[in-house]
Amino acid sequence: MSHDPKKTVTIEDLLRIKRAERPPAEFWAQWERELRAKQLAAIVEERPWWQIHVPVYVRRMVKWQLPVGAAAVMALTFVTLRDYQDQSTHDPVLVTEEAISNVTGQQSLASVTPSAPTLSAVASVSTAAVLPQETRADTQETTATPGLEKTLVAIDAPMQPVEIPAAFIQPSTQDVTLRTEPPKEPLTRIASAKDVRRARLLDGAMGGRYGSTGNAEVARTRDRIASRLNEDRFYASDAGRLGTSGDRLSLRF
């Protein structure tokens, strides 16, 4: 070994020591065996589907997953908000709401229309006498739904003495009071899915007949249908029809 002991040592010289760090010769035999095993495993092992079908440039976007994900969320939010605004300025909810209010308006109107004269127990009550004038004025101011407006217009018209079944009159007060609804928040005015469905079924069941005639028979039918359309009751009665006892399964119709 011929070296100069006085030789300067630079950073490049020191890095030559790093270059001389090598594994022993037997290391490579072991390394090669492991490589063969890994190669075989790689051949046998099925490659993930994204490595076969997804193009390379799409896979390279993985390193941009955070900005791409954030952009996607922003875009989705923007689209959702825009759609929601379109819907709120547009119709479907209002249309269904109007349908419901029409139905409820008709309902309330029906409650003050004369009932069938064949009913045996009836009490004659003059609603015009019971309903104070100022209450009617307040009701007109506070009402917001068009269906209720129709009702109030009907009430404001010259009132006829009407006959209401005694069952509908509370025994303690013997008064008929008209409920007035306070103004509602816009969000609470959105009808629930249950109400929408109920209104649609009612419209379909009555086929417009109810709106044109004031027949009490039709009103009763409508009431019956309305009471049976209560979904909770509907499902509860369904569940009650099935029964098991011992080795029997009973089904009530």
Add this chain to the structure above:
Amino acid sequence: MNITKAILGKTLVASPERQHEADSDWVVVQRVQAGDVAAFDDLIRKYRERLYAIIYNMIGNREDAADLAQDTFIKAFQSIKRFSGESAFFTWLYRIGVNAALGHLRKHRLRQFFSLDKVDEDNQPAAEVIAALTVDLTADRDTYVKELQEKLNEALQKLSIKHRTVVTLFEIDGMSHQQIAEVMNCSVGTVRSRLHYAKQLLQAELQPYIRR
């Protein structure tokens, strides 16, 4: 001016040996692409030590370096049909290896274990440097060399991953600036600036071992 050109020529452009190597590799690669799978073994035997050295000096752990070198060859074999010969095969292979090492370092940046290979004392330049450093040494020489190795590794690990990669490719594998730029997918200017900065840091860290 001529000296500058000569230096730049050495560092910027691939050496004739490397160019010859690249041409012969391309022939072997074409054979592998044609279905001669056994030809890939020639490429493995040719590059395994250099590839291992690069990965080892980047991550400082021989077991992990061995694993990553194997994974690199498997990946290269799986993707060799996509290799079109636009760059040299070793540049392409090193890129796969460097990316694997970078991924490993990012994954295990909070938990690093170092295990170093022994210095090959038969390596002439390294033996000369060690002799120069231990000429006045009274203590155990082997202990001193081991300590020096650890200090070198420590200094390299203090560099950022990119600076460490540049130093490893330039000083340990002897690649040109142009080839490093291709491997690291950056400009030659960036390579030069990283190299300069990394050497300054290493010099500051290894000051006790530098003799002027």
